Amino acid sequence: MNPPAPRALIAEDEPLLAAALRQELAQAWPGLEIVATVGDGRSAVQQALALQPDVLFFDIRMPGLSGLDAAVELADAWPTEGPASRPFPALVFVTAYDQYAVQAFEAQAIDYLLKPVQTIRLQKTVQKVQIALMNKAQAAINFEATIRQLRHLMTAPGVVAPGGTPATAGITPLTLIQASNGSQIHMVPVADVLYFEAADKYVRVLTAAREYLIRTPLKDLIGQLDTQVFWQIHRSTLVRASVITTVTRDEAGKLHLELAGRTEKLPVSRLYAHLFKAM
Amino acid sequence: MTIDWIDKLRRLLQTIAFCLAVSAIQYAFQPEKPYDIPARYSLAIGLLTWALIDFGRHLFTSSEDTGWPAGIAGVALPVVGIVLGYVAGTALADWWCGVSSWAEQGRAQLRISIGITLLAGIAAIYYFYINGKSAWLQARMNEVRGQATEAQLKLLETQLEPHMLFNTLANLRMLIGTDPVRAQDMLDRIIAYLRATLSASRSTEHPLAREFERLRDYLELMAVRMGPRLAYTLDLPDTLREVPVPPLLLQPLVENAIRHGLEPQVEGGHITVRARTRTGPDGPLLMIEVNDTGAGLPTTLPTPGPGQSFGLVQVRERLATLHGDAGTLDLIAASAGGTSACVTFPLKMAPTP
Numbered sequence: 306m307n308p309p310a311p312r313a314l315i316a317e318d319e320p321l322l323a324a325a326l327r328q329e330l331a332q333a334w335p336g337l338e339i340v341a342t343v344g345d346g347r348s349a350v351q352q353a354l355a356l357q358p359d360v361l362f363f364d365i366r367m368p369g370l371s372g373l374d375a376a377v378e379l380a381d382a383w384p385t386e387g388p389a390s391r392p393f394p395a396l397v398f399v400t401a402y403d404q405y406a407v408q409a410f411e412a413q414a415i416d417y418l419l420k421p422v423q424t425i426r427l428q429k430t431v432q433k434v435q436i437a438l439m440n441k442a443q444a445a446i447n448f449e450a451t452i453r454q455l456r457h458l459m460t461a462p463g464v465v466a467p468g469g470t471p472a473t474a475g476i477t478p479l480t481l482i483q484a485s486n487g488s489q490i491h492m493v494p495v496a497d498v499l500y501f502e503a504a505d506k507y508v509r510v511l512t513a514a515r516e517y518l519i520r521t522p523l524k525d526l527i528g529q530l531d532t533q534v535f536w537q538i539h540r541s542t543l544v545r546a547s548v549i550t551t552v553t554r555d556e557a558g559k560l561h562l563e564l565a566g567r568t569e570k571l572p573v574s575r576l577y578a579h580l581f582k583a584m
Numbered sequence: 585m586t587i588d589w590i591d592k593l594r595r596l597l598q599t600i601a602f603c604l605a606v607s608a609i610q611y612a613f614q615p616e617k618p619y620d621i622p623a624r625y626s627l628a629i630g631l632l633t634w635a636l637i638d639f640g641r642h643l644f645t646s647s648e649d650t651g652w653p654a655g656i657a658g659v660a661l662p663v664v665g666i667v668l669g670y671v672a673g674t675a676l677a678d679w680w681c682g683v684s685s686w687a688e689q690g691r692a693q694l695r696i697s698i699g700i701t702l703l704a705g706i707a708a709i710y711y712f713y714i715n716g717k718s719a720w721l722q723a724r725m726n727e728v729r730g731q732a733t734e735a736q737l738k739l740l741e742t743q744l745e746p747h748m749l750f751n752t753l754a755n756l757r758m759l760i761g762t763d764p765v766r767a768q769d770m771l772d773r774i775i776a777y778l779r780a781t782l783s784a785s786r787s788t789e790h791p792l793a794r795e796f797e798r799l800r801d802y803l804e805l806m807a808v809r810m811g812p813r814l815a816y817t818l819d820l821p822d823t824l825r826e827v828p829v830p831p832l833l834l835q836p837l838v839e840n841a842i843r844h845g846l847e848p849q850v851e852g853g854h855i856t857v858r859a860r861t862r863t864g865p866d867g868p869l870l871m872i873e874v875n876d877t878g879a880g881l882p883t884t885l886p887t888p889g890p891g892q893s894f895g896l897v898q899v900r901e902r903l904a905t906l907h908g909d910a911g912t913l914d915l916i917a918a919s920a921g922g923t924s925a926c927v928t929f930p931l932k933m934a935p936t937p
Contacts, residue, residue, distance in 0.1 A: 319751060320811040325758035345850045366747060368850045401750035421754035 311438055313360040315342045316349035316375065317399065318367045322420065326362060326399065329422055334431045346370025350378050357391050360434055362418075365400040372398055377455055377540055380575050385448065386558040392444035395434045396451055414450035456576045479529040482510055484517035493517055499548050499564055500571065501526060503541035513566035538562065539574040552581045587642065595638060595712065596631075603630035606704050621681060628677040629701055630708070633669025637662055637709065652713060666705040670698065742894055743781045743835065755809050770808055773801040780832060792859060792870075793825035799838055799857055806842055813852025814842070820859050827870060828932060830902055836895030837874040837925045845878020845923055853877035853922065861931060866910070868931040877922040881915065903929060 313330070317323040323342045330337055337360070341352045347369040353361060361379075363372035370378070376396055384390045401420045416430045437447060482493040497512045503523040510517040523541060535543045544562065551563045552573070560573035560581060573581065607626040611619045640661055644653035652658055674685050674697070685694070752774060759767035780798045796818050803816045838855065846853045856875045861868050896913065903911030911929035918924050 318813075319755065319809045321755045321758045321808065322751070324762075325754065328758075328761075347850070366847075368848050368852075401754065402746040420750055421757040 310336050310338050311360060311435075312338045312340045312356070312358040313362065314340060314349070314353055314356060314358040314394075315362045316344070316346065316367060316372060317342070317362070317364040318344045319364075320344070322364075326422060329424060329427050330431075333424065333427050334435075337431075344368075346372060346375035349375045350382070353379050353394065354382055357394075359392075359394055359438055360397065361394045362397050362399055365398055372400075373455070373458055374540065377459065377574065377576055380448075380452055380455060381559075381572075384557065385445075387556065392441065393448040393451060395437050395447075397430055397434065413454055414447055415454050452575055456579075459576065478531045479526070482517065482519060484510060484519050486517070491517055495530070499545050499566055501535070501543040511567065536577070536580060538577045538580065539572060540576075542571055544571060592638065595634065599630055599634040599708065600627065602704070602708055603627045606630070606700060610700070624680050625674065625677040625685075625697065626700075626704075628680065629670055629673030630704065632673040632676065633665050633701075633705055634708070636669055637665035638712070640665060652716065662705070662709050666701065669705070670701045738894060739898060740781070742839075742898075743832070744778075751809055752805055759808075766808075770805065773804050776801045777805065783831075787831055789828040790831050791825060792820065792827045792829050795829050795831065795834060796820045796857070796859075798832060799834060802835065802838060803855065810842075810846070810852060813849075814846060814855070815853075816855040816857075818857050824859050824861070824870070829870075830906060833899060833902060833927065834872060834874065836899050837927070840895055840925070841874055841876035841878060841923065845876035845880070848879045862928070864910075864928075864930070866930065869928050870931045872927045874925045875918065875922065876924075877918075877920070880921050881917045881923050899927065903927065 315323055315326055317326060327339055327342065330339065340356045340358055343349050343352050346367045349363060363376060365372040380393065383393050385393065397416045397418060399418045399420060399422065416433055418426065418430060437443065480495050482495060482498065484491045484493055493510060493512065498510055499513060500511050501523060502509045502511065507518045507520060508523050508526065510519055523543065527537065527543065530543065534545060536546045538544050548565045549562050550565050553561050555561065560578050561570040562573060563570055603626040604623060607619065607623040610622045641653050644657045646653055653661055678685050756767055756770050756774070759770060800818055807814050834857065838857065841855050854877045858873045860871045862871050900913050903913060907929045914926045916924045916926065
């Protein structure tokens with residue numbers, strides 16, 4: 306019996322370009338079934354989790370959530386252990402502009418297509434993905450490589466989502482957080498902060514005793530804090546490393562942190578799980 | 585202040601050559617006397633005078649246009665330099681030759697040597713002054729030219745933003761196969777957009793109607809790309825069609841409305857560009873609004889980066905150059921969400937009836 310036909314999801318916010326990619330794929334890979342086409346990053350994550358395709362074509366610049374952020378979120382939510390587990394899909398980024406230095410991707414886990422997509426280049430991608438899909442034994446290794454590469458992309462210099470600011474080197478680290486509360490401004494010493502957590506339009510600043518809200522985006526804060534003192538453990542969380550007491554792995558394989566002075570547990574993104582290894 | 589030592593070395597060598605030339609002339613007039621004695625005096629006086637003046641001038645603030653100390657210091661420095669250089673240089677050469685000019689020389693000889701020092705000093709200072717001034721001017725000119733080129737490049741870079749360019753071309757590539765008529769229309773708009781962008785720096789003004797045509801080209805290109813996520817209205821009263829405006833002044837505002845307003849929103853939005861007149865304290869004003877129903881102003885303004893607030897800075901700079909304080913750009917967070925950018929400047933021409 307033939308194996309089931311491979312299934313793909315396309316996330317591209319420009320309708321004509323999504324149609325163009327579908328058309329090109331129909332030529333280059335007639336056996337591939339396109340199960341869904343979505344126009345924003347948030348839907349891409351939802352649909353990928355619901356439909357569990359074998360291949361993902363993600364545009365990088367999309368409304369809602371960038372293709373890169375969507376891939377990270379998907380990697381975190383993907384079931385890799387337990388009865389519902391499936392191999393993580395092969396990931397192909399599609400972008401108009403080579404801001405990530407495409408050359409570096411040629412031999413790697415994640416493939417990278419430049420728009421306008423050229424037929425010959427797409428054929429190469431298709432071959433690569435087909436080989437990866439056939440080699441089921443490699444799935445776990447591929448997933449690890451994908452995570453490594455995503456982590457590298459998230460921290461690569463000059464790589465910022467539209468509207469963000471690149472981390473600035475050489476700036477004196479922040480010592481005081483000024484959080485407004487009605488007509489008051491609270492001066493919170495950074496030394497008291499246990500962790501920062503991005504929440505919608507705000508960033509929550511948590512000390513042992515209290516919680517404050519500030520409007521400075523997390524990615525701007527990262528550039529102003531000592532990365533030895535505060536570790537990024539999630540897209541939305543920065544933790545003071547010295548207050549982490551225990552790291553627990555749950556049955557789904559995900560890591561959670563407990564902090565001295567707080568009762569809640571903080572989830573660790575798969576992207577940053579490499580930070581926690583027994584010596 | 586940093587001292588350019590290569591420059592100093594060049595002047596030192598020039599001074600030595602000049603001193604030797606002076607003593608050679610002296611020798612030519614008095615061939616019966618030895619050459620080395622006047623050469624020693626010439627070198628001692630010349631080099632000391634040069635050193636006093638050339639290093640002394642770093643103690644004063646230099647004038648912007650010449651690199652020479654401004655005001656009274658500019659005159660006092662060479663006078664003091666020549667007198668001190670003469671006295672100290674003579675003493676130095678005396679010691680070198682083992683004689684005393686003050687005791688042994690006759691009055692006539694003293695007068696000749698003072699005369700030579702004065703003439704040679706003035707000639708040398710004049711030469712260095714002119715030389716320094718032209719070098720200074722050259723450097724300033726290069727600096728200004730460099731800044732202008734950089735600004736132009738940056739402008740071009742924001743207008744030919746690679747994401748915009750390649751996404752547009754990718755759409756065109758698709759349309760060529762599926763809808764050649766639409767593809768041709770899109771290509772015509774790309775051509776008009778590129779032509780306007782590349783020639784905007786060359787012309788200083790064009791009619792408002794043409795400015796709106798260019799905005800329509802851009803918005804049409806974006807509408808092909810964004811599909812139903814972008815809707816727009818261009819509202820230009822007929823009476824304002826001929827009003828002269830700087831080319832592509834509004835372009836960055838519309839681009840911002842799309843990039844920071846509509847693009848981050850999954851549902852997209854609507855852009856309205858509207859031109860109106862308004863009476864100001866010093867005559868009629870032209871007011872052009874770019875309104876969007878997008879994501880709204882960020883709570884913290886983005887720091888300058890490629891293609892970010894450079895657009896707004898550039899609009900403000902162009903307004904200031906053309907209209908001084910009378911040209912303004914205001915960014916307002918619209919109450920219903922979204923952003924309103926409003927450009928106002930004096931209406932140069934009475935609207936055509």
